[in-house]
Amino acid sequence: MGIRLLFTAAALTFVLSPLVAQPSPHKYSGAVLSASDSQLVLKVGTESLTFRISKETALTLNGKTVAAKELKMDDSAEVSAVKTDGVDMTATAIAATRKTLHPSPGIVLSRSP
Secondary structure (H helix, E strand, C coil), X not given: CHHHHHHHHHHHHHHHHHHCCCCCCEEEEEEEEEECCCEEEEEECCEEEEEEEEEEEEEEECCEECXXXXXXXXXXXXXXXXXXXXXXXXXXXXXXXXXXXXXXXCCCCCCCC
């Protein structure tokens, strides 16, 4: 009877483990202050928030997959992150956008001599 109970408990643990609540990601929006392969610093309102970047972090710039170091200061970013260690935040996804300048027709940006 004891072995059967132990087996049933182990089976339930295996079946239910995917259902254990994973931390829900929080979303943050702001301007990139700095970025490296391991972290992103984002200005959100008046605060500067630092996010860890892992191998699993999905990162895009204007819809294309990029490395974090390709982000530049003042790019806009939306970050989904979970708290790790109760304090640090790890980004699960970063969707950044960069404004591009499109000259208006008839405007000359530079002239060659």
